[in-house]
Amino acid sequence: MAPPLFHRHWGASTSDSPSPSVVVIHGLFGSMENLGMITRLLKDDFSVYGVDLPNHGRSPQLSPSSLSAMADSVFEWMDSVGLASAYFLGHSLGGKVVMELALRYPQRVKALIVADIAPVAYPRRHDDMFEGFEAVDLKSLKSRGEADLAMKDFVGEASTRSFLLKNLEKTDAGWQWRINLRGLKEDYEEYISANSVGFPPYQQPVLFIKGERSDYILPEYRETILDLFPSADVKIINDTEHWLHAEKPELFTRIVKRFLAKVSSELS
Numbered sequence: 001m002a003p004p005l006f007h008r009h010w011g012a013s014t015s016d017s018p019s020p021s022v023v024v025i026h027g028l029f030g031s032m033e034n035l036g037m038i039t040r041l042l043k044d045d046f047s048v049y050g051v052d053l054p055n056h057g058r059s060p061q062l063s064p065s066s067l068s069a070m071a072d073s074v075f076e077w078m079d080s081v082g083l084a085s086a087y088f089l090g091h092s093l094g095g096k097v098v099m100e101l102a103l104r105y106p107q108r109v110k111a112l113i114v115a116d117i118a119p120v121a122y123p124r125r126h127d128d129m130f131e132g133f134e135a136v137d138l139k140s141l142k143s144r145g146e147a148d149l150a151m152k153d154f155v156g157e158a159s160t161r162s163f164l165l166k167n168l169e170k171t172d173a174g175w176q177w178r179i180n181l182r183g184l185k186e187d188y189e190e191y192i193s194a195n196s197v198g199f200p201p202y203q204q205p206v207l208f209i210k211g212e213r214s215d216y217i218l219p220e221y222r223e224t225i226l227d228l229f230p231s232a233d234v235k236i237i238n239d240t241e242h243w244l245h246a247e248k249p250e251l252f253t254r255i256v257k258r259f260l261a262k263v264s265s266e267l268s
Contacts, residue, residue, distance in 0.1 A: 030057075
């Protein structure tokens with residue numbers, strides 16, 4: 001068995017007064033830090049776990065990898081921390097992984113919140129980012145600014161480069177990427193594939209939260225979503241794109257809290 005995933009835990013929860021557990025999982029090229037604002041807004045009401053996916057952040061490498069392999073890693077991590085079941089919130093690739101977890105291990109997932117992703121196959125969208133990473137010569141790199149300049153020809157948007165460069169760190173051995181860049185590139189087609197269809201539909205509540213201007217959740221995906229998640233509902237956050245939780249964190253968190261309060265009351 002591989003080493004457990006790296007995680008952090010926030011929120012007051014005691015044996016006398018346990019808080020509902022919520023596991024928060026980031027997207028491609030990210031880490032738990034990308035959802036830090038959301039965990040801070042949730043931690044007073046919930047026992048919140050932030051998890052780094054395999055090949056990301058401080059978690060172990062996993063190769064070859066896939067949605068199912070990542071879901072298995074989360075399942076094994078739950079066992080390692082003694083978490084019998086939890087609510088899950090996943091953004092983008094994290095949403096794909098938590099959907100896969102719910103389909104494969106429904107008894108471990110009380111309910112799902114999926115931020116701006118659907119259980120469908122997607123076209124390639126990140127080749128420019130892979131090229132940007134590979135344009136940075138780590139051996140000769142002298143500064144983060146130099147890395148930003150090397151990426152600029154491939155990733156024009158400064159905010160996107162800033163997000164990608166969060167993976168760059170300086171160690172005693174020199175500059176390195178925290179992500180397993182080679183593994184992510186080799187297994188990329190697995191991450192953008194559709195979620196598994198060989199399992200019974202997940203019957204518990206699922207909330208999809210869509211960015212109004214994002215094209216990751218489209219009307220034509222409705223049938224596939226309901227085939228796999230018949231209790232699914234959707235909320236749209238106006239004037240947001242794919243990074244809706246970062247663009248409007250307070251509104252995003254209010255939607256999450258209302259959903260969890262409703263689901264918790266129904267399950268109690």
